[in-house]
Amino acid sequence: MFKSMFAAAAISAALATTPAIAGEAQGESVSVSYHDLNLATEQGQKKLEQRLERAARQACGVDGLRTGSRITPPDQSRCLNEARKSAKAQFAQIVSEQQLGG
Numbered sequence: 548m549f550k551s552m553f554a555a556a557a558i559s560a561a562l563a564t565t566p567a568i569a570g571e572a573q574g575e576s577v578s579v580s581y582h583d584l585n586l587a588t589e590q591g592q593k594k595l596e597q598r599l600e601r602a603a604r605q606a607c608g609v610d611g612l613r614t615g616s617r618i619t620p621p622d623q624s625r626c627l628n629e630a631r632k633s634a635k636a637q638f639a640q641i642v643s644e645q646q647l648g649g
Contacts, residue, residue, distance in 0.1 A: 577602040586645040592638075599638060603630035 579598040584591040604610045607626035609619055619627070 577606045581641065586642045592642060595638060595641070599634040600631070603627055603634055606630055 579595075579602045581595050581598070584594055586592055586595065604627065607623050607630055609623050609627050
C-alpha cells in the first residue's frame with residue numbers, strides 16, 4: 548500500500564514542477580516526455596496514454612520478472628490502479644492546457 552501511495556504522489560508531484568510525468572519505485576524514477584506530441588490530435592493523445600501506461604507499470608514493478616503465478620500481486624495492483632488514476636487526471640490537465648495554447 549505504501550508503494551502505491553508513493554508512486555501516485557511522485558507522479559502528482561512531478562507534474563507540478565516539470566513537463567514530464569514521473570513515478571518512483573525502489574529508488575528509480577520514470578519520466579515521460581510529451582513535448583514531441585501534438586495533443587490536439589487523437590493520435591498524439593493516444594501516444595501519451597501509451598507512454599503513461601508504460602511508466603505506471605514500470606514505476607509499480609508490474610512488468611518485472613517473477614516466478615510462480617502470472618497473477619499480479621495485490622500491492623502491485625493497488626500501486627498500478629493509483630498510478631493510473633493520477634495519470635488520468637494529469638493527462639486531462641495536460642491536454643486541456645495544450646489545447647488552450649499553454
